[in-house]
Amino acid sequence: MSIPSHVPADRVVDFDRFSGEELSSCPHQRVSELFRKSPALFYTPHDRGHWVVARAELARDMLRQPDKFSSHPRHNLANLRKPRTLPNQSDPPEHTQLRRIVNGFFSPDGIRPLEPEIRALARELIEGVLYRGGCEFVSDIAQIFPVVIFLRMAGAPLDDRPKLSAIADRFTRSPEVQDRLAALEDLARYLQVLIDEREHEPRDDLVSLVVQGRVDGRPLDAEEKIGMVTLLFLGGLDTVAASLSFFMAFLADHPGHCRELTDDPSLIPQAIEELARVHGVAGTERGVTQDMHYAGVDLKAGDRLVFPAHIYGLDDDWVEDPDRVDFRRPVSTHLVFGSGPHRCLGSHLARMEMRVFLEEWLMRIPSFCRASEGDVLTRGGLVWSPVRVDLRWPA
Amino acid sequence: MGLRIRVDTTICAGHALCAAREPWVYALDADGYCSSDGVMVPPGLEDQARRGARSCPEGAITLWHEEESSGA
Numbered sequence: 052m053s054i055p056s057h058v059p060a061d062r063v064v065d066f067d068r069f070s071g072e073e074l075s076s077c078p079h080q081r082v083s084e085l086f087r088k089s090p091a092l093f094y095t096p097h098d099r100g101h102w103v104v105a106r107a108e109l110a111r112d113m114l115r116q117p118d119k120f121s122s123h124p125r126h127n128l129a130n131l132r133k134p135r136t137l138p139n140q141s142d143p144p145e146h147t148q149l150r151r152i153v154n155g156f157f158s159p160d161g162i163r164p165l166e167p168e169i170r171a172l173a174r175e176l177i178e179g180v181l182y183r184g185g186c187e188f189v190s191d192i193a194q195i196f197p198v199v200i201f202l203r204m205a206g207a208p209l210d211d212r213p214k215l216s217a218i219a220d221r222f223t224r225s226p227e228v229q230d231r232l233a234a235l236e237d238l239a240r241y242l243q244v245l246i247d248e249r250e251h252e253p254r255d256d257l258v259s260l261v262v263q264g265r266v267d268g269r270p271l272d273a274e275e276k277i278g279m280v281t282l283l284f285l286g287g288l289d290t291v292a293a294s295l296s297f298f299m300a301f302l303a304d305h306p307g308h309c310r311e312l313t314d315d316p317s318l319i320p321q322a323i324e325e326l327a328r329v330h331g332v333a334g335t336e337r338g339v340t341q342d343m344h345y346a347g348v349d350l351k352a353g354d355r356l357v358f359p360a361h362i363y364g365l366d367d368d369w370v371e372d373p374d375r376v377d378f379r380r381p382v383s384t385h386l387v388f389g390s391g392p393h394r395c396l397g398s399h400l401a402r403m404e405m406r407v408f409l410e411e412w413l414m415r416i417p418s419f420c421r422a423s424e425g426d427v428l429t430r431g432g433l434v435w436s437p438v439r440v441d442l443r444w445p446a
Numbered sequence: 447m448g449l450r451i452r453v454d455t456t457i458c459a460g461h462a463l464c465a466a467r468e469p470w471v472y473a474l475d476a477d478g479y480c481s482s483d484g485v486m487v488p489p490g491l492e493d494q495a496r497r498g499a500r501s502c503p504e505g506a507i508t509l510w511h512e513e514e515s516s517g518a
Contacts, residue, residue: 111504115457151477158478159462320466382500390504394459399478402466 057349058094067097067431068334068357069226074431079329080374083365092346099129099228101336101355102348107363107370107386109346113337113356114391117142119345120337120356122393127338127355132232134239136285137278139335139393145266146392149279152264152271156257159399169200169404173411181415184446185422188299189439193292197404201287205280206256207245215241219288224432235281242280257283286397290333291404293436297330298323298405299412300440301376303421311378313417316410323405324383328364329376331387332435333395335360360386361435419444449492450510451499453483458506468498472507480506 054063066085068074073081086105094102104110113120121142124131130140138149155161176196180186198212218241221234245258253259261279264271271279302309312318339354364385365373388395395401421427422441429437451471460479464472471494475481487495487509499507 115504154460154477158460158476159465159474160476160478324463381497384503386503388461389459391457391459394461399462 053100054094054096055100055351057351059348062090062093062348064089064093064095064103065097066093066095066103068095068103068359069098069224069432071097071431074429074435076426076428078429078431078435079331079362079365082359083362083373086359086362087367092348099355101129101357102350104356104358106368107366108368110358110360110363110386111390113345114335114358114389114393117146117392119340119343121340122146122335122337124338126340126353127336128353129228129355130336130338132235134235134274134277134281136282137275139282140278143392148266149264149275150392150396152261152266153257153279153283153396156260157396157400162400162403165200165204165400166403166407168203170407170411172196172199173408177412177415182446185441185443187439187441189292189296189437193296193299193440194289196295196408197291197401198288200400200404201284204257204287205245205283206249206254206258211241215284216288219285222285223289223434224430224436226432238284239277239281242284243277246276246280286395287400289434289436290397291401293332293434294327294330294401295405295408296437296440297332298326298409299442300421300427300437301326301330303419303440303442305376306418306420308376308378309413309418312409313413316413318378319406319409319413320402321380321383322378323402323409324385325376325378325380327387327405328370328383328385329373331361331364331385333360333387333433334358335389335393358389360389363387416444448489448512449487449495450512451482451485451487451495452508452510453480454506454508455479455483457504458502459504461503463501463503464498464507467501468494471495472498482507486512 089105091106091109122140123142124140138146176192194216202209218234218238222231225231249259249262312322335358337356339350339352341352343350367373370384388398419442422443427437458480462474462478464480465474471491473481499509
């Protein structure tokens with residue numbers, strides 16, 4: 052692990068986003084504390100060496116300059132993967148055209164018709180644990196809920212859920228890059244079968260929408276189709292699961308906050324923004340497109356920039372009293388869904404899933420606590436998550 | 447006198463928090479991006495317009511005081 056010659060020593064911070072000690076419990080608090088003591092743009096030798104953008108405003112500025120900070124793997128060879136996932140691993144104008152195919156489906160109006168089905172699924176999962184008086188939230192509920200919704204949207208068989216969840220887990224959490232790449236190839240093989248089926252017999256589902264998509268007045272090619280469908284699967288598989296798990300652990304440990312929501316369920320949407328602000332689960336990367344001097348450092352073409360969007364909402368330069376969780380904040384400013392053109396396509400769906408789930412849970416289980424002592428253990432990686440959240444309530 | 451909404455559509459990223467927070471002031475297009483650029487805030491909804499503008503994480507929304515043109 053060496054530091055490139057253009058990186059000054061005072062810009063080096065020992066931050067390992069996969070296996071660092073800070074990620075093992077209370078990661079948001081511990082990583083935000085580390086970042087507050089670090090330069091706004093720092094370098095770590097871990098994970099093959101990369102820069103880290105540690106401040107929200109700097110991140111926001113950089114994420115709206117795709118000409119300088121590219122999402123294409125040609126500028127970030129460490130992120131080269133097969134298939135190239137799309138549209139996230141592309142820049143405008145390619146990105147704009149591909150995104151246009153799916154923007155309508157995932158818009159607030161586009162996903163509204165899914166709400167009754169999402170609510171029915173939430174009810175089913177909650178009623179499945181209700182009379183037990185307890186559950187392990189991550190495996191009993193969180194890993195099932197958003198995945199099933201996604202499988203239904205994509206017209207894929209629900210029996211495939213455990214297999215797909217395991218692949219996603221390897222892709223986001225394995226510290227070995229070769230293992231992550233192999234997991235991606237396994238996923239692509241599975242999805243190609245779905246794509247081939249929908250080419251042959253289109254249906255009214257998300258995979259068919261992509262398969263019939265057009266850019267530049269022509270149909271998508273094979274690589275574009277597998278790239279898009281792969282990303283759509285990865286996006287929906289463990290981000291919402293992790294977020295919900297963090298939220299439930301928080302509410303279990305903070306009965307006062309929980310009571311605010313049971314007293315007034317109309318607070319739930321803004322509570323979700325505030326809970327998301329302090330429990331982000333995912334970040335993003337970019338590659339530097341040319342040698343430049345930026346934000347006080349020399350960057351070289353091909354340098355990797357990691358944006359831990361998980362914790363920009365805890366940036367004390369950006370948010371007042373960021374460690375205080377207050378559901379009645381006028382605005383819960385954060386970037387957990389990213390910033391700029393690549394803002395998370397699934398953000399509206401994610402919010403709806405979380406809102407509906409909390410509404411249904413709190414209606415039936417208004418008071419609950421954690422069944423274990425001590426801090427919740429967590430995992431780092433591309434998506435941060437609690438390892439387990441044992442809950443119990445009066446049954 | 448009125449308040450006019452300006453949305454920098456080159457930086458609107460479709461978070462849609464403006465419309466989620468203040469649906470009486472802010473509207474979205476079919477793709478979920480803000481379509482309120484150039485719209486006058488309905489009288490009496492100025493506070494809501496400000497809250498909606500503040501909820502944009504990109505800082506894409508600004509509000510401008512304008513004299514309304516008087517009719518004939």
